[in-house]
Amino acid sequence: MTHQTGTPVQHATATGQIDSAADATLLVDEDTHRWIPGSRTIRFGGDYNPEQWPRETWDEDIRLMREAGVNLVSIGIFSWALLEPREGVYDFSFLDDIIDLLWKAGIDVDLATPTASPPAWFYRKYPHARAVTREGIPLAFGSRGIVSPSSPEYRKASRAIASRLAARYASHPAVVLWHVHNEYGTPVSESYDDASVIAFREWLRQRYTDLEGLNDAWGTAFWGQRYGEWDEIDAPRATAVVTNPAQRLDFARFSSEALLECYRNERDAIREHSTQPITTNFMAITCPSVDLWAWADEVDIIANDHYLIGEQADNHIHLSRSADLCRSLAHGKPWILMEHSTSAVNWQPRNIAKRPGEMRRNTLAHVARGADATLFFQIRAGRKGAEKFHSALIPQAGEDSRKWREAVRLGGDVAALSPLLGSRAHARVAIAWDWASFWAQDLDFRPSADLDHRERIEAFYAALWRRGITVDFVHPAADLGTYDVLFAPASYLLDDDAAENIRSFVAAGGHFAASFFSGIVSTSDDVPYGAYPGQLRDVLGLVVEEFLPLREGERVALQDGAHGRVWSDDITLRGAVTVTSYNEGPAAGGPAITRNSFGDGTAWYVSTALDGDDLDGFVVGVLGAAGLPYSPVSDIETVTRFGEDRTFVVQINHGDVPGGAGVEGVDLLTGERVGSSELLAVGEVRVVEVSSSSSDARS
Known part of the structure; x- marks a missing residue:
């Protein structure tokens, strides 16, 4: 049946089900936090793609979902071509059927807008809307991924399908959550098409008002890059050598904002018809192109996709880091694990299967760190397409398999955890996390190819994890008042507000620990006047006269027996005291680790990359000075x-x-x-x- 207009489908309430958000008795405080209506325990389920299967398979899938304790599924994520087979012609028949079947089975629906994969007719009719790479290559149809986020045609079409879906299903009692798009920023994070260039210029006008302000911020006097007219400004395409770093940083900011505007466009269309919570699935750790601090307050509930890197020996620690980041984005409130895998994925160089019990540990680790919903990609393993070797709740081996038995057990475990619903984890230690700083540090012509902000954050986080410390991540300009300790393993860019915020935190009695190459530049990747680190030299009580990066593989001994790698600094103390010095290397005899009293607090600086027991000793020293308890090193x-x-x-x-x-x-x-x-x-x-x-x- 083809519907030219969407009519809301009315449904009677099934026995024992909650009819609407208004009727739901929730175990969380809706005055302070929106949550999934009807939730009586931790949600359990996954991404379901019934359109990939014949109709008779649906009944079997639903039987198995009930056996495993599934109570929430995401549907419709990649179904735009089915729902709108021709522009302006809509066919919701398959959604009508599957939503009704799920509702009758007592399984709630997270209904997605399918805008992460525009249909073939869109590419044919609007070829200029295709995303364009930095090298000028338009991306063709035949995969997944958004077209140009700034395309007016895409914005119009995506809003239209979102509005039609919301008008039709907002009153359906099975639909308890709206899922906009899929994984913004993956695989398309930016586009260099004409519409994006026009939108970028307007974004710059709003940011700088006039060309004088832009030329000053971008330092266009260097290499004769000054602009005299707005239409001379292009996106930072591939150039002969290094493109202006401030321009590239601003384009990264613009691109994140353009994607956010796409989300708002669909969200607002849904909100015209629906009161259910609206979210989108982040990739908080693995998608570095989206500034999720700016997104966090735009969604009703934080949701995240997380996949283990199978070959990492300590990937359970990286899982915890992702979960802690999501809880931090949620400001401590419960959040949704929208996707993770039952076993191997399909896109890593070597897709390592999870060992017995690992899926259970992974899932409950997310719950431990604040997830009140745990879903998988996917419900049933596919037979065709690019992800046919990706694991699923219902594996290719079917019911007679260890993985299925583990899934059923896990569903029972999650059902037993209803007392946890709405409870929260707390942290007294934070790590500074700023996407803009990461974008800036990753640009060209940095003092060492071995500078790696993610590696340093991972190292500090792992040291704290092994000591039993629960960690929040925080933007350095955010409220730090609930923390005793702030670590800054890699805060290359600190704007003036963030720098002043850190000063105030330390002056009020906080404990602050910065690693090398932090506080080096401000908002536009510009170096403040004076010696490094201009944004932190007063609170750290020192200046760095010159960077002294180490050679590849070089290690230097410190006076206390520790060893450093990657980096060293030529430090002159301006009030700080030396904790330990370099015994060798380009900074031999000079301070390696320092401590400074600032107001009522203390600030530490470690000027080299410590690892293992050496980093543990530094971290424990900071925790001890702050009076925080910590555990023996443990797994x-x-x-x-x-x-x-x-x-x-x-x-x-x-x-x-x-x-x-x-x-x-x-x-x-x-x-x-x-x-x-x-x-x-x-x-x-x-x-x-x-x-x-x-x-x-x-x-």
Whole structure:
């Protein structure tokens, strides 16, 4: 059946189901946080693509979903060509059928707009709307990915399909959440087409008002790049050598904002018809092209996709880092794990399968760090297309498989965790995280090819993780008042507001620890007057007269027995004291690690890349000075979630020996009581409801 106009579908309430958001009895406070209507436990499910399967498979899929405890599925993500087979002609018949079937089975729907994959007719009719690479190559139809985010035709078409979907399904009781697009910034993060250039110029007008301000910010006196007319400005395409770094930084900002405008365009179209929460799925760790601090308050609920790098030995730590970043984007409120994998993915150089129990550990680690919904890509493994070797809840091997049995067990585990719904993890330690700084540091002509902001953040985070410290990530200009310690492993760019915010934090009694190549430039990748690090030299109590990067593979010994690599600095103290010095290398005899009293607080500076026990010693020293408790180095992941009157400790054993003693209470996963001397077996998980006296309240 083809529908030229969308008519909302009315449905009676099935027995035992919640009819609408207004009727839902939620276990979270809707006055302070919007959540998925009808939630009575942690949500469990995944991305479902019924359009890829014959009709008779749908009933089998739904039977298996019920067996596994699935209560939420995402549908429609890549179905634009089916829903609008010709421009302005809509056919919602397959969605009508599948949404009704899911509703009757008691499974709620996260309904997506399909705008991440425009149909073939759009590419044919609007070829100028294609995304264009920096090298000038237009991207053709036949894969996935947005066209030009600035294309007026794309904006109009995406708003139209979003509006039609919302008008038709807003009143359907199965639809509890709206899912706009899919993974903004992946695989298309920027476009150099004509519409983008026009939009970029307008963005620059709004930012700088006049060309004098732009020329000053971009430093166009260098290499004779001055602009005399707005229409002389292009996108920063590939050039003979290095393109103006401030221009490239601004284009990165513009591109993130252009994608955000696409999201707002669809979100607002949905909101005209619907009251359900609206979100989109971030890729917080793996998509560096989108400034998610700017996006966080635009979605009703933070949602994220996370995939392990299978070959990383400590990928469970990187998983925790992603989860902590998502909780931070949510300002501590519960969030959605919109996608992760049951086992191997299909797009890594070597797609490593998850070992027995690993899927369970991965899922419950996200829950530990604040996810109140855990979904997979995908429900059923595909037979065709680019992702046919990607794992799924229902694997190619079917029900008679270890992976399916693990999925059913996991669904039962998640159902047992209803007491956690709405509780929150807390952190007293933060790590500075700023996408604009990362964009700037990754530009050309930096002092060393070995500078790697992600590596330094990962290293500091891992050291804190192994000491049992729950970490928030924070923009350096954000409110720091709830933290005792702020680490800045890689804050190359600090604008004036961020620098002043850090000064105020330390002066008020905070503890701040910066690593090398931090505080070097301000907003436009410009070096402040005077010696490095211009944005931090007063709070750190030192100046760097010259960078002294090390040769590839070079290591230098420090006076305290530690070793550094990648970097060293020629430091002159301006109030700070030396913690340890260099014994060798280009900075031999000079300070390597310093400490400075600033107001009521303390600031540390480490001028080289420490690793392993050396970095652990530095981190522990900062934590100790701040009076924060920390655990012995361990592979037992321990996170505490706090409810209004209940406390839950999640422990996951990633190591090869039992551990984790000291927790006492009832394990929600087994219903059995855990004694304080009881160790957690290798590979196992427990979620213990404890009395307030048996848990450190805010570690």
